Amino acid sequence: MSSIPTTASEIAAAIAAKEITAREVIDAHLARINARESDIHAFNKVMADEARAHADAIDADIAAGRPVGPLAGVPIALKDNMCTRGVETTCSSKILEGWKPPYDATVVTKLREAGAIVVGKTNLDEFAMGSSTENSAFGPTRNPLDIERVPGGSSGGSAAAVAAGFAPVSLGSDTGGSIRQPAAMCGVVGVKPTYGRVSRYGLVAYASSLDQIGPFATTVADAALITEAIAGHDVHDSTSIPQDVPSFVEAAGQGVKGMRIGRVTDLPEGAEPEVTARLNAAFAALEAAGAEIVDVQLPSLSYALTAYYLIAPAEASSNLARFDGVRFGLRVNAPDTNAMYGATRAAGFGDEVQRRIMLGTYALSAGYYDAYYGKALKVRRLIADDFNRAYEKVDVILTPTSPVVAFKFGEKVDDPMSMYLCDIYTIPTNLAGHPGMSVPFGTGAHGLPVGIQVLAPALGEVPMFRVGGALEAAAGGAQ
Amino acid sequence: MSDSTLSSVVATEDQLLEGGWELVVGLEVHVELATKTKLFSGSPNRFGDEPNVNIDPVTLGLPGALPVLNKHAVELAMRIGAALNCTIQECIFHRKNYFYPDQPKAYQISQYDLPLNADGYLDLPSGTRIGIERAHMEEDTGKSTHVGGSTGRIHGSDYSLMDFNRAGVPLVEIVSRPDIRTSEHAKEYVAELRAILEVIGASDAKMEEGSMRVDANVSVHKLGTPFGTRCEIKNVNSIRALGRAIDYEARRQIDVIDSGGVIRQETRHWDDAEGRTHTLRTKEDADDYRYFPEPDLVTLSPSAEWIQSVRDNLPPLPAARRAMLKELTGYDTQSEAIIVAVERGQHEYVKAIADAGGDAVKALIYVTQAFAEAGANPAVPAKDIAALTILERDGKLSATQAKQVLADIVANGGGDAAAIAAAKGFEAMDTSAIEAMVDEAIAADPDAWAKYCAGEEKAAGAIVGKIMKASKGKADGKVVNAIMQARRG
Amino acid sequence: MTTSGSPISAADVAKVARLARLDIDNAHIEHFTEQLGKVMAHFADIDALNLDGVTPMTQPYPLVNVMRDDVEMPTLDTDEVLAAAPAAEERRFRVPPIIGIEG
Numbered sequence A: 001m002s003s004i005p006t007t008a009s010e011i012a013a014a015i016a017a018k019e020i021t022a023r024e025v026i027d028a029h030l031a032r033i034n035a036r037e038s039d040i041h042a043f044n045k046v047m048a049d050e051a052r053a054h055a056d057a058i059d060a061d062i063a064a065g066r067p068v069g070p071l072a073g074v075p076i077a078l079k080d081n082m083c084t085r086g087v088e089t090t091c092s093s094k095i096l097e098g099w100k101p102p103y104d105a106t107v108v109t110k111l112r113e114a115g116a117i118v119v120g121k122t123n124l125d126e127f128a129m130g131s132s133t134e135n136s137a138f139g140p141t142r143n144p145l146d147i148e149r150v151p152g153g154s155s156g157g158s159a160a161a162v163a164a165g166f167a168p169v170s171l172g173s174d175t176g177g178s179i180r181q182p183a184a185m186c187g188v189v190g191v192k193p194t195y196g197r198v199s200r201y202g203l204v205a206y207a208s209s210l211d212q213i214g215p216f217a218t219t220v221a222d223a224a225l226i227t228e229a230i231a232g233h234d235v236h237d238s239t240s241i242p243q244d245v246p247s248f249v250e251a252a253g254q255g256v257k258g259m260r261i262g263r264v265t266d267l268p269e270g271a272e273p274e275v276t277a278r279l280n281a282a283f284a285a286l287e288a289a290g291a292e293i294v295d296v297q298l299p300s301l302s303y304a305l306t307a308y309y310l311i312a313p314a315e316a317s318s319n320l321a322r323f324d325g326v327r328f329g330l331r332v333n334a335p336d337t338n339a340m341y342g343a344t345r346a347a348g349f350g351d352e353v354q355r356r357i358m359l360g361t362y363a364l365s366a367g368y369y370d371a372y373y374g375k376a377l378k379v380r381r382l383i384a385d386d387f388n389r390a391y392e393k394v395d396v397i398l399t400p401t402s403p404v405v406a407f408k409f410g411e412k413v414d415d416p417m418s419m420y421l422c423d424i425y426t427i428p429t430n431l432a433g434h435p436g437m438s439v440p441f442g443t444g445a446h447g448l449p450v451g452i453q454v455l456a457p458a459l460g461e462v463p464m465f466r467v468g469g470a471l472e473a474a475a476g477g478a479q
Numbered sequence B: 001m002s003d004s005t006l007s008s009v010v011a012t013e014d015q016l017l018e019g020g021w022e023l024v025v026g027l028e029v030h031v032e033l034a035t036k037t038k039l040f041s042g043s044p045n046r047f048g049d050e051p052n053v054n055i056d057p058v059t060l061g062l063p064g065a066l067p068v069l070n071k072h073a074v075e076l077a078m079r080i081g082a083a084l085n086c087t088i089q090e091c092i093f094h095r096k097n098y099f100y101p102d103q104p105k106a107y108q109i110s111q112y113d114l115p116l117n118a119d120g121y122l123d124l125p126s127g128t129r130i131g132i133e134r135a136h137m138e139e140d141t142g143k144s145t146h147v148g149g150s151t152g153r154i155h156g157s158d159y160s161l162m163d164f165n166r167a168g169v170p171l172v173e174i175v176s177r178p179d180i181r182t183s184e185h186a187k188e189y190v191a192e193l194r195a196i197l198e199v200i201g202a203s204d205a206k207m208e209e210g211s212m213r214v215d216a217n218v219s220v221h222k223l224g225t226p227f228g229t230r231c232e233i234k235n236v237n238s239i240r241a242l243g244r245a246i247d248y249e250a251r252r253q254i255d256v257i258d259s260g261g262v263i264r265q266e267t268r269h270w271d272d273a274e275g276r277t278h279t280l281r282t283k284e285d286a287d288d289y290r291y292f293p294e295p296d297l298v299t300l301s302p303s304a305e306w307i308q309s310v311r312d313n314l315p316p317l318p319a320a321r322r323a324m325l326k327e328l329t330g331y332d333t334q335s336e337a338i339i340v341a342v343e344r345g346q347h348e349y350v351k352a353i354a355d356a357g358g359d360a361v362k363a364l365i366y367v368t369q370a371f372a373e374a375g376a377n378p379a380v381p382a383k384d385i386a387a388l389t390i391l392e393r394d395g396k397l398s399a400t401q402a403k404q405v406l407a408d409i410v411a412n413g414g415g416d417a418a419a420i421a422a423a424k425g426f427e428a429m430d431t432s433a434i435e436a437m438v439d440e441a442i443a444a445d446p447d448a449w450a451k452y453c454a455g456e457e458k459a460a461g462a463i464v465g466k467i468m469k470a471s472k473g474k475a476d477g478k479v480v481n482a483i484m485q486a487r488r489g
Numbered sequence C: 001m002t003t004s005g006s007p008i009s010a011a012d013v014a015k016v017a018r019l020a021r022l023d024i025d026n027a028h029i030e031h032f033t034e035q036l037g038k039v040m041a042h043f044a045d046i047d048a049l050n051l052d053g054v055t056p057m058t059q060p061y062p063l064v065n066v067m068r069d070d071v072e073m074p075t076l077d078t079d080e081v082l083a084a085a086p087a088a089e090e091r092r093f094r095v096p097p098i099i100g101i102e103g
């Protein structure tokens, strides 16, 4: 067996060229999982048998000369909040433990059609609520770079799986930074596409107007490749945008000559000094690569956290009402249906989920709607307007992804506010519905990775990937 | 939804209840739309299937499922708006959050402050105009069966079983203004609304099957005082039951007030067998539905062209159909014959008979009498019926003979009236033959004749009966009557 | 109306827990009251904003009139779905007696 390439594009090319088999690729990744998964706990479920069978089928197709998809044989891990028919989909919650959906999420269908092989379902903060993957009902995921530390969250399992080499690529979901922040903390690339670019059908909803699926990868080109594979209009998602998907892979290699990069002069404070230093280095690198740095203001940004923590819990309180013990999932028996609801939901949901359901219920309840939810929607408009004004002057905006590098377990989990502040730079983009990505750019405190966030206007994935590619090139050159 | 500021209708003297009470009723009518599939998914919208076969991830509210709006449901809802003279407008959907096991997502996708249809009216056939506040789109719930206990009802049952075939079926909720002042008007409103819904093809509007469900908001007050506290009456399963329920509830409320009590705002259940309403739940613990805009759906903004084409393609409504028959026959729009013909959709058929040269009045009568099972478009050629009406009008056939020929034509799906009459040996009797028969009948029953002569009109029946029997139905009733009148002097 | 700066009372939290169908014991109610109070206090920042005339943003991307044709799509298998239910009987989902619920 020749050595297994590390990136998805190389793997797909090598398999298509019959240099290696899909089975060899899968076995190599399963071997890595075997070796380290007990330390990392990236997965809620490893689908070893299914993955091997799928790989064998692809190898048979290739041997027989039948056409295979562009991702044929590429292992991929899925965040465990995406429905996979007949395979447990738990959202890392006791309320869904053991639930086997009777249908596939659209992204899963698309990946399968492209020939990608699902190796497992990855751990997350319960129902994607959290920034450290400590809120999983099945135990936390550990950061492969330092197992004393969190991988970030909520897509911590998917970030860790890629960082640990369990799969070259994975999918996460990003509602307030849940792809970009763990990508930054695990030293990998993470992309949140434009809201509506990727179908949400089959993604278990946290906050419907903010959720978006996107990839983790070790390279910007791979992230672009997977984004292309999952993007596009879906008739099952009314909010899916009917727009053609340009070549993001091409964009990733185009460079930044002549581009205008925004520097936010009124960015909310709180970033670690090493993080700020890396941001400045990133501006310098892009300027050196031929881009122009332009100052922009986003005055409403400091209200983003408040708007987010009213809107997301409000939507979540409604989205999570369907977990009622009637049609699927956990039921705690009780003498009447109402008592059954209360007992089931109290037993099935963890603390953070209950906290957000309560927060959201409160924000929507009679007499408070205007003061909370209604106001938050207006703040959301101000933030989107700020961004759109800035994008009249610049092609993309650069910020840190996370104000802090990966922290230790237990440091923030009992102080919701300090945990919420981890998402201060990622949340605004979700509110605006714009794309954003995190690219590893050197290290900060404790030698841990720092991610730089590239933000772009709606459907601005092309300029975003161009800058992401340039940052990656500069980071590689610097090390 | 009733609100005193929303009605300027004042009951007339004769509409007031005993003791000077004014009844105030607003109706909320839910109708299931006649689509092939559900409002937000492609599962069949079909009544009467095995439980839980018309289900999909959206219907069941499975994690990850998303709604996509059915365009035909919107079209039908717009037809309802157009038929009820509403403004059809840009609108959005809201989530109405509440837990109930027949509500799969624990929220209903409905419309709230921006409904598709707003601010219309419906004219009752008797003339009163009832305001329509809104007609909005929403999804239906599943169906519960309560098992155990003695009654099969929800109270005292051991457990319940859920069937989600109906969940997600498209509904339009039509909310009237509190403009109804008598139970008769309430019944008339529902009957007219049902006729409209059928005519425009929006719904089969069957109260017995639940595809049309009526809730009544009922209150009473003295004229010149603010509206009373209203109670919402549910479980009214027929138009007749609606009238009874409103009358009962008005009486109950008046009795409570008269005996010094106060009316609590509550939902009450109509029990048709007992003929009374029961408290279902009080509204003290005010409903907190936490409405908010449905983030999984986008704005619905029907174009001006679409709205116009819906308005342009609306078929003639029952009122126009009744007016057409009135014009044709001279009958009152409120007459039984016109109401029945329009209800059956046979107005065009009546017109076709008249257009084929038939007598319009006789056409209307024949159609209402002999075409109960024939549907809107009877298979019998209109010209065949037209010919028969002329034979009767011209005295060539008696009414009784014409009826027999009509039965023949209907049974055979058509036929030449003159030929059938000839084959039956029907020919109009001449007057002298009838006169002889009249004299015979008088002689046979002098008592009846004496009573008739004394002014007892009913007594004529016995004599006419004898004549008809003797003539085997060939004698024209009108001629018989005229002769008897002449003999009486 | 309470402004977003004022703390949440234990009674508020108990009412919200009831609305959300979460059986939370008294000790937890206090814990949640304290935590939610802190969070809501932080959110008082938006009280300072003048939001008059700002249109609420309910959708990130302005799509309109997304509709499907009235065409049947495949349905789920009844047995597969009922097998995943906590309780089923006679092809239906079974629940305990329905009492004490609005509806």
Ligand SMILES: [Mg+2]
Pocket: B028, B173
């Ligand atoms: Mg209602």
Ligand SMILES: [Zn+2]
Pocket: B030, B138, B173
């Ligand atoms: Zn309704």
